[in-house]
Amino acid sequence: MxxxxxxxxxxxxxxxxKLLNIASSGGEAKHLxxxxxxxxxxxxxxxxxxxxxxxxxxxxxxTEYKLIExxx
Numbered sequence: 001m002x003x004x005x006x007x008x009x010x011x012x013x014x015x016x017x018k019l020l021n022i023a024s025s026g027g028e029a030k031h032l033x034x035x036x037x038x039x040x041x042x043x044x045x046x047x048x049x050x051x052x053x054x055x056x057x058x059x060x061x062x063t064e065y066k067l068i069e070x071x072x
Contacts, residue, residue, distance in 0.1 A: 001064040006054065009069060013038065013050040013058070016067075022060055037061075 004020065011019070014029040017038070023029035029048070036044045039059035040052065052058065054069035 001057070001066050003068045004065045005068050005070050007070045010051050010053055011067070012048075013040065013045065013052055014048050016052060016058065016065075017060075020060075020065065032060075 004016070006016075013033060014023075014026060017023040017029040017032060018026065023032055032038055033048050034046055036046060037060065038045055040050060041057055042059070052067055054067050056067045058065045058067070
């Protein structure tokens with residue numbers, strides 16, 4: 001499982017996919033999500049702008065990413 005540090009307490013799913021370079025554009029992120037290719041906390045998620053929080057686990061192509069909040 002890879003840890004992903006986010007600077008805020010929330011990030012949207014489509015933004016996270018672009019941040020991780022899984023999607024090169026918002027349109028590509030949208031298609032990945034709507035096609036059911038993304039899981040959030042082990043459940044398929046089709047909500048494009050779903051709010052994610054530290055502790056959430058996102059799965060893409062059998063790779064898991066755990067969100068960690070940036071510490072000062």
